[in-house]
Amino acid sequence: MTLAQCACGFAEDEAGDETISDHLFAVFAPEDDKGTDGRYHLEGEPDLTCVCGLTAATPGELDMHFLAVFTPNDAIGRDGKRHVTVTAVARNGGR
Numbered sequence: 001m002t003l004a005q006c007a008c009g010f011a012e013d014e015a016g017d018e019t020i021s022d023h024l025f026a027v028f029a030p031e032d033d034k035g036t037d038g039r040y041h042l043e044g045e046p047d048l049t050c051v052c053g054l055t056a057a058t059p060g061e062l063d064m065h066f067l068a069v070f071t072p073n074d075a076i077g078r079d080g081k082r083h084v085t086v087t088a089v090a091r092n093g094g095r
């Protein structure tokens, strides 16, 4: 189990109520679902597809896609703070 932390001070807790992905999504996702590439990204039909045409294999993959398109280059969130994942406790897993 790796608990991630955000540069803004947010940290995942053991309970996993809010993951770092949830947090980053919350600060970066625009209200109009428009990504940094100027296209719209929103889960469509069927499940695990994005309206941009992407098909994900898992919900996690779809989340990664959303984060990738919604995260600005400077990683500054809508609250004006910088949000980047800084892994706090990483287990040295042989990968």
Ligand SMILES: [Zn+2]
Pocket: 040, 041, 042, 050, 051, 052, 053, 054, 065, 069
């Ligand atoms: Zn998309």
Ligand SMILES: [Zn+2]
Pocket: 006, 007, 008, 009, 010, 023, 027, 082, 083, 084
């Ligand atoms: Zn943050």
